[in-house]
Amino acid sequence: xxxxxxISEVPDTTTKIRFTDGNKALDTAGxxxxxxxxxxxxxxxxLEIKEASGGAVEAVTVAxxxxxxxxxxxxxxxxxxxxxxxxxxxxxxxxxxxAVQLAEVVKSGGFEIVMTGRxxxxxxxxxxxxxxxxxxDYNTLSSVSSMALDGGKIIAGREIxxxxxxxxxxxxxxxVVQKGIAIEPRIPAMRGIMMARxxxxxxxxxxxxxxxxxxxxxxxPKSRGACRKFAADEVKALVDVLHNEAKLI
Amino acid sequence: xxxxxxxxxxMIQQAAKDFAERELLPDIIExxxxxRFPAEQVKKLAELGFLGMMTSPEYDGGGMDTISxxxxxxxxxxxxxxxxxxxxxxxxxxxxxxxxxxxxxxxQKYLKPLARGEKIGAFLLSEPEAxxxxxxxxxxxxxxxxxxxxxxxxxxxxxxNSASTYLVIAHTNPEKGHKGINAFIVEKSWPGIxxxxxxxxxxxxxxxxxxxxxxxxxxxxxxxIGEDGFGFTFAMKTLDxxxxxxxxxxxxxxxxxxxxxxxYSKERKAFGTExxxxxxxxxxxxxxxxxVENARNLCLKAAWMKDEHLNYGIMxxxxxxYAADIAMEVTTEAVQIHGGYGYxxxxxxxxxxxxxxxxxxYEGTSEVQKIVISRSLxx
Amino acid sequence: xxxxxxxxxxxxLFRKATLELLSYAAEMAKAMNxxxxxxxxxxxxxxxxxxxxxxxxxxxxxxxPDFNILDIKAFAKIIVAAVEKEQATVILFPGSINGSALAPxxxxxxxxxxxxGVVALPTSFDPLVVKKMVFTGKAFAATKVxxxxxxxxxxxxxxxxxxxGTGAAVVEEFGVEAAKSAISLVEVKKQTGKVxxxxxxIVVSGGRGLKGPENFGLIEELAELLGAxxxxxxxxxxxxxxxxxxxxxxxxxxxxxxxxxxxxISGAIQHVGGISSSxxxxxxxxxxxxPIFDVADYGIVGDFKTVLPEMIAAIRExxxx
Numbered sequence: 001x002x003x004x005x006x007i008s009e010v011p012d013t014t015t016k017i018r019f020t021d022g023n024k025a026l027d028t029a030g031x032x033x034x035x036x037x038x039x040x041x042x043x044x045x046x047l048e049i050k051e052a053s054g055g056a057v058e059a060v061t062v063a064x065x066x067x068x069x070x071x072x073x074x075x076x077x078x079x080x081x082x083x084x085x086x087x088x089x090x091x092x093x094x095x096x097x098x099a100v101q102l103a104e105v106v107k108s109g110g111f112e113i114v115m116t117g118r119x120x121x122x123x124x125x126x127x128x129x130x131x132x133x134x135x136x137d138y139n140t141l142s143s144v145s146s147m148a149l150d151g152g153k154i155i156a157g158r159e160i161x162x163x164x165x166x167x168x169x170x171x172x173x174x175x176v177v178q179k180g181i182a183i184e185p186r187i188p189a190m191r192g193i194m195m196a197r198x199x200x201x202x203x204x205x206x207x208x209x210x211x212x213x214x215x216x217x218x219x220x221p222k223s224r225g226a227c228r229k230f231a232a233d234e235v236k237a238l239v240d241v242l243h244n245e246a247k248l249i
Numbered sequence: 250x251x252x253x254x255x256x257x258x259x260m261i262q263q264a265a266k267d268f269a270e271r272e273l274l275p276d277i278i279e280x281x282x283x284x285r286f287p288a289e290q291v292k293k294l295a296e297l298g299f300l301g302m303m304t305s306p307e308y309d310g311g312g313m314d315t316i317s318x319x320x321x322x323x324x325x326x327x328x329x330x331x332x333x334x335x336x337x338x339x340x341x342x343x344x345x346x347x348x349x350x351x352x353x354x355x356x357q358k359y360l361k362p363l364a365r366g367e368k369i370g371a372f373l374l375s376e377p378e379a380x381x382x383x384x385x386x387x388x389x390x391x392x393x394x395x396x397x398x399x400x401x402x403x404x405x406x407x408x409x410n411s412a413s414t415y416l417v418i419a420h421t422n423p424e425k426g427h428k429g430i431n432a433f434i435v436e437k438s439w440p441g442i443x444x445x446x447x448x449x450x451x452x453x454x455x456x457x458x459x460x461x462x463x464x465x466x467x468x469x470x471x472x473x474i475g476e477d478g479f480g481f482t483f484a485m486k487t488l489d490x491x492x493x494x495x496x497x498x499x500x501x502x503x504x505x506x507x508x509x510x511x512x513y514s515k516e517r518k519a520f521g522t523e524x525x526x527x528x529x530x531x532x533x534x535x536x537x538x539x540x541v542e543n544a545r546n547l548c549l550k551a552a553w554m555k556d557e558h559l560n561y562g563i564m565x566x567x568x569x570x571y572a573a574d575i576a577m578e579v580t581t582e583a584v585q586i587h588g589g590y591g592y593x594x595x596x597x598x599x600x601x602x603x604x605x606x607x608x609x610x611y612e613g614t615s616e617v618q619k620i621v622i623s624r625s626l627x628x
Numbered sequence: 629x630x631x632x633x634x635x636x637x638x639x640x641l642f643r644k645a646t647l648e649l650l651s652y653a654a655e656m657a658k659a660m661n662x663x664x665x666x667x668x669x670x671x672x673x674x675x676x677x678x679x680x681x682x683x684x685x686x687x688x689x690x691x692x693p694d695f696n697i698l699d700i701k702a703f704a705k706i707i708v709a710a711v712e713k714e715q716a717t718v719i720l721f722p723g724s725i726n727g728s729a730l731a732p733x734x735x736x737x738x739x740x741x742x743x744x745g746v747v748a749l750p751t752s753f754d755p756l757v758v759k760k761m762v763f764t765g766k767a768f769a770a771t772k773v774x775x776x777x778x779x780x781x782x783x784x785x786x787x788x789x790x791x792x793g794t795g796a797a798v799v800e801e802f803g804v805e806a807a808k809s810a811i812s813l814v815e816v817k818k819q820t821g822k823v824x825x826x827x828x829x830i831v832v833s834g835g836r837g838l839k840g841p842e843n844f845g846l847i848e849e850l851a852e853l854l855g856a857x858x859x860x861x862x863x864x865x866x867x868x869x870x871x872x873x874x875x876x877x878x879x880x881x882x883x884x885x886x887x888x889x890x891x892x893i894s895g896a897i898q899h900v901g902g903i904s905s906s907x908x909x910x911x912x913x914x915x916x917x918x919p920i921f922d923v924a925d926y927g928i929v930g931d932f933k934t935v936l937p938e939m940i941a942a943i944r945e946x947x948x949x
Contacts, residue, residue, distance in 0.1 A: 011763070013764075013878050013879070013897075013898050014896075014897055014898065016766075016897070017763045017766045017767050019767070037878075037879045038879065094741075095732070095742060096735075096736070096739070096741070096742075099732075099736060119764075121763070121764050121878060121879070122762070122763060123762050123763075123769065124744065124745055124760070124761055124762050124763070124764060125742075125744060126728055126732070126744050126745070127731070127732040127735070127742050127744060128732075129732070130700070130729060130730075130731070130732025130733045130736070131732045131733070131735065131736035131742075132736075133700065133701070133733065134701075134704060134732065134733045134734075134736035134737050135736055137701070139701065139809045139810050139811050140700050140701060140733075140809070141700070141811065142698075142700060142725070142728070142729035143725050143729065145872065155814070159725060159873055160698075160725060160726075160816075160818070161638060161724065161725060161726075161824055161826075162818055162819050162820070162822055162824055163816065163817045163818035163819055164816075164817050164873075165697065165813060165815070165816050165817075166813075166814040166815040166816075166817075167811050167812065167813055167814060168811065168812050168814050169809070169810065169811040169812075170810035170811070176729070178872075179865075179872045179875060179879055179880060180872040180873075183866065184866070211774070212739070212740065212741035212742070212773065212774055212775045213741040213742065213743060213771055213772065213773050213774065214771065214772045214774065215762070215769040215770070215771050215772075216757065216769075216770050216771065216772050217769070217770040218762070218767055218768065218769050218770075219767065219768050219770075220766075220767050220768075221765075221766070221767070221768065221904050221905075224909075224923055224924075224925065225925065227911070227921045227922070227923075227924045227925060227926065227927045228925065228926050228927070229916075229921065229926075229927045229928070229929060230926070230927065230928045230929075231928075231929065231930070232928065232929060232930025232931065232934065232935060233930075234928070235928060235930075235935055235938040235939050235942055236938070236942045238910070238926060238928055238939075239939060239942035239943055239946060240942075240946070241926065242887075242910070242926070243943075243946045246908060248830075248886065248887045248908055249830070249854055249887070249943060249946070
């Protein structure tokens with residue numbers, strides 16, 4: 001059995017976002033790129049599942065759609081424990097385009113378990129996993145916050161409004177995962193970093209398809225007005241303002 | 250000339266940063282207050298391979314270069330110098346000394362578990378009456394035919410309690426001066442070894458520092474490192490590399506203080522604006538940043554020379570003296586920028602200032618570094 | 629041509645997010661000179677279905693009453709069949725957990741352009757351009773959809789619910805043969821009676837400044853008093869003081885309540901991204917320089933331990949009047 005984890009790289013979550021080219025493109029100057037946090041959690045759980053599988057899971061592969069500059073991010077995934085990597089050599093233009101590329105990766109690699117992050121911290125498409133499952137017609141769950149392999153089946157928990165459901169799913173299966181699936185991503189060990197040098201990273205050409213959406217312009221949120229501060233002994237005054245003036249409570 | 254780090258070096262730097270922020274930062278104030286050794290954190294650090302990161306993979310190490318080591322030391326030291334110093338002693342003194350000068354048997358037996366981080370090492374040179382002047386060793390190892398009999402006291406020993414493998418410097422033949430000095434691998438569990446109390450230090454309070462007493466400790470002949478009389482050279486060569494570790498530690502203390510000062514100055518307001526907008530503060534930050542960058546460049550140059558197998562001993566003295574001295578200056582200014590908040594523990598900079606002081610003292614004081622540097626100029 | 633709305637129900641009832649989505653759909657349909665059709669999957673009583681007419685639905689497709697837990701694959705096939713039947717060119721989903729799961733599945737099956745997290749009515753209909761949140765609340769994008777059929781999800785609380793009208797929707801049985809996925813339910817754990825974080829008009833949230841899980845009783849007490857949902861910052865859920873489902877911020881939930889009360893939250897950029905669409909923010913923090921005050925409209929500099937009980941008492945007093 002093989003697991004594919006789909007990863008992308010995004011600006012470090014502490015990055016202050018700026019735009020350039022008349023607000024038509026992200027200003028990438030000074031941006032530090034990281035593995036999309038949800039994807040990193042998916043990878044963490046995939047590695048745990050492999051380790052607990054007693055050999056049933058032969059390998060965890062990571063796949064990304066992106067240009068060569070995404071390779072440091074891929075190497076990091078290899079350093080924390082992924083066995084090999086596939087990079088589809090094309091810029092990730094929109095969710096459809098990426099999903100079509102990944103569907104090809106899944107089909108040609110025969111992956112029975114696919115994991116993707118729920119959202120991506122850049123353009124917040126929150127779409128690739130759902131589209132990929134549809135293109136593959138795999139059994140799928142979204143908002144997956146726990147996942148284990150039990151024999152040939154998946155036991156997964158997913159968040160629903162006001163609670164969680166535990167479900168049992170048959171393979172082939174695609175999980176769109178969220179926080180809780182793993183607590184903290186792994187820090188690569190020296191040994192892992194050393195081994196990442198020699199792990200296979202396969203570069204494949206994209207399949208032909210177009211984009212269905214396009215971000216034409218960006219804007220930053222309007223800054224809020226100044227904060228009206230009250231001293232610690234003016235709680236009553238604040239409540240009064242919230243009640244009578246702002247009519248919020 | 251190329252100032253670009255490799256992908257791998259950046260990955261190690263990030264790993265060290267993540268580790269420091271995630272594992273070392275949370276209890277740092279409490280550990281400092283109670284002089285509590287970070288046992289759990291050190292175990293995790295060892296599992297990640299940081300304690301043997303420069304040892305070759307042949308002996309179960311990480312096989313990383315010295316530049317990576319500088320980057321990792323800086324990141325760890327930004328947050329926790331007590332952990333950084335133990336990492337420095339393991340990597341640049343004990344493991345490097347064994348790998349470079351040990352016999353194959355010694356490496357198999359002692360280096361491998363150290364490089365894997367399963368065991369911790371300590372380097373025992375300083376004595377109550379032999380600090381900077383390492384030739385005045387009072388600890389003796391008398392050749393008894395089958396073994397050496399070790400007697401004496403060592404002071405200020407980092408990792409004294411947590412280590413299981415000691416490298417001990419002792420006189421075997423005091424008449425021969427520094428040529429009568431030898432280095433030995435000593436297991437802490439052997440009979441005749443006792444530890445003094447944990448030193449109650451000003452800074453790096455959770456590093457495990459003790460004096461160590463040897464009373465008729467039998468050391469097998471095969472545990473001597475190198476030819477008879479090699480001990481002084483061994484100590485000096487090893488300390489050349491050790492200086493890069495401590496220089497990087499001082500660098501991390503300084504750059505950690507600078508980062509905190511920048512952050513604070515952008516948040517704290519006075520006279521209607523963030524204090525970073527006051528030139529008095531902005532210029533302080535500029536001065537601090539230039540010093541930190543200079544120190545970093547010296548550390549990296551010494552590391553690069555070591556990796557290129559050039560003679561790096563003098564450059565490591567430059568790096569250690571400069572980084573330690575500016576760490577003191579930069580942390581003092583960081584406290585000043587924080588004002589009253591800088592003087593309380595919650596804001597971390599007062600701890601960094603206390604830690605900076607030690608970097609000017611141990612593994613060769615700033616004054617000793619200047620002796621080394623000036624002698625090289627006047628040769 | 630029509631605008632098709634996925635009318636999500638919870639335990640047979642339509643919630644605010646669905647009514648908000650219909651209100652949005654009605655405006656869109658007006659601009660496009662067409663009408664709104666809703667599809668409800670699962671068991672919903674007819675009078676509840678008819679009610680959707682008050683918010684602009686002309687027709688409601690009542691589909692597969694036996695589908696009461698989300699089966700993405702099967703639901704998507706049903707919705708695709710409805711799209712084809714109604715010749716829908718715009719398909720709208722709520723930005724809820726289920727809506728967000730279904731939209732990409734439907735879009736991919738139709739090869740339709742999808743925009744998620746839409747925050748306002750389109751700025752243009754031909755071509756269709758909508759404003760959506762990007763960089764987890766730190767910016768917005770104007771996104772163009774280039775396909776004939778378009779799928780959108782609407783960010784919750786971004787549009788508001790219109791005043792109900794007098795219309796009644798025609799309810800039409802819509803049976804689709806959709807094979808269920810090879811997924812079976814093992815267990816459900818559901819808290820009832822709690823206000824949902826993503827639905828809530830008011831959210832009371834606690835951060836690391838609360839020092840420990842034992843102090844969240846104050847947060848809960850204040851929330852209950854205000855009919856609010858409870859939330860927390862990331863370190864709090866990472867430490868296990870509160871469940872992950874309460875985590876507000878970049879990798880947790882992005883919310884847009886009318887009032888957000890942040891207690892002991894310093895205001896890291898990742899947290900602020902998740903709350904920046906809140907209409908009003910109140911911050912309680914003992915550090916007067918905490919960055920949360922940069923985004924707050926009202927702030928109290930003080931210790932939560934004294935401020936929160938006083939606030940609870942003062943609110944009780946004004947509520948009693």
